[in-house]
Amino acid sequence: MRPKVLVTREVFQETLDYLARFFEVESNQSDVPLTPAQLAERLADKDGALTVLTDRVDAPLLAQCPKLKAACNIAVGFNNFDLKACTERGVMATNTPGVLDASTADFTWALILATARRVTESEAWLRAGQWSGWRLKQFLGADVHHATLGILGMGRIGQAVARRARGFDMTVLYHNTRRLSAEVEKSCHAAYVGMDELLARSDILTLHVPYSPATHHVIGAKELTRMKPGAILINAARGGVVDDAALIEALKRGTLAAAGLDVFENEPRLNPEFLQLKNVVLTPHIASSTEVTRRKMAMTAAENLVAALTTGKPPNLLNPPA
Ligand code: GLV
Numbered sequence: 626m627r628p629k630v631l632v633t634r635e636v637f638q639e640t641l642d643y644l645a646r647f648f649e650v651e652s653n654q655s656d657v658p659l660t661p662a663q664l665a666e667r668l669a670d671k672d673g674a675l676t677v678l679t680d681r682v683d684a685p686l687l688a689q690c691p692k693l694k695a696a697c698n699i700a701v702g703f704n705n706f707d708l709k710a711c712t713e714r715g716v717m718a719t720n721t722p723g724v725l726d727a728s729t730a731d732f733t734w735a736l737i738l739a740t741a742r743r744v745t746e747s748e749a750w751l752r753a754g755q756w757s758g759w760r761l762k763q764f765l766g767a768d769v770h771h772a773t774l775g776i777l778g779m780g781r782i783g784q785a786v787a788r789r790a791r792g793f794d795m796t797v798l799y800h801n802t803r804r805l806s807a808e809v810e811k812s813c814h815a816a817y818v819g820m821d822e823l824l825a826r827s828d829i830l831t832l833h834v835p836y837s838p839a840t841h842h843v844i845g846a847k848e849l850t851r852m853k854p855g856a857i858l859i860n861a862a863r864g865g866v867v868d869d870a871a872l873i874e875a876l877k878r879g880t881l882a883a884a885g886l887d888v889f890e891n892e893p894r895l896n897p898e899f900l901q902l903k904n905v906v907l908t909p910h911i912a913s914s915t916e917v918t919r920r921k922m923a924m925t926a927a928e929n930l931v932a933a934l935t936t937g938k939p940p941n942l943l944n945p946p947a
């Protein structure tokens with residue numbers, strides 16, 4: 626009998642066709658998110674799952690899925706997985722590192738430029754029929770070129786963002802749990818600084834840390850008050866890394882000039898106060914969403930699932946002890 630797998634949300638046809646070569650595939654192509662109870666019910670007899678970042682794979686779920694051997698996330702982030710619980714249950718967990726770095730870095734730049742140059746705010750104003758003519762002081766923004774870019778979290782995506790800053794003649798500072806080698810720092814034209822210095826000197830601070838208890842509200846009220854007055858904050862990493870309520874206060878007070886946000890606490894029910902603010906650019910968690918990259922992410926996850934259930938050695942295994 627062929628192993629049984631569940632694809633929890635809509636994917637591309639090629640992903641389904643590939644999985645069907647190895648498995649009996651059940652899939653949720655109607656794309657209505659499964660509740661935890663529905664997920665448990667549909668995974669009860671499955672050997673593997675292709676999951677997305679809104680599926681919680683934790684101890685209560687795993688207790689109801691005795692046959693499950695692999696959960697393969699279509700995302701680089703894996704904070705929807707309780708890795709300890711997966712390991713305890715012998716469930717291999719995987720993610721999709723690498724394939725989305727460049728697209729996510731590009732999108733970070735879209736947020737940086739849109740936020741600093743007030744692209745969405747001025748477009749909304751124009752669409753609302755409010756443009757009566759050119760004015761010298763219309764929508765004055767902040768220069769990106771020659772500004773200081775701060776990067777918190779200098780993994781693959783942070784580094785790709787740094788490399789793109791060269792074209793804007795920026796000074797690039799970064800902070801990371803460990804300092805990068807001199808060679809990588811040179812290739813990124815980035816200087817390592819402590820957290821306080823990063824906050825104090827960055828005109829634009831962009832976040833590229835994974836979400837975990839250690840990074841929960843890593844940018845909170847205290848950090849926001851330490852940021853350079855008039856700075857811009859960009860978050861295309863994960864909701865929860867920023868304390869959204871504290872950010873809203875800082876934006877209202879004007880201590881921060883603006884924020885560009887692709888991720889939020891409690892997605893998709895973001896804090897409604899964001900919608901009242903003009904100095905924010907808000908996008909619905911789409912930083913990796915290009916046609917090519919999302920296809921690569923789905924296929925990478927599928928390849929992990931095939932390897933997990935056929936060889937026990939998926940390329941992007943997150944919990945080797947499992
Ligand atoms: C998207 O947010 C991802 O983690 O891949």
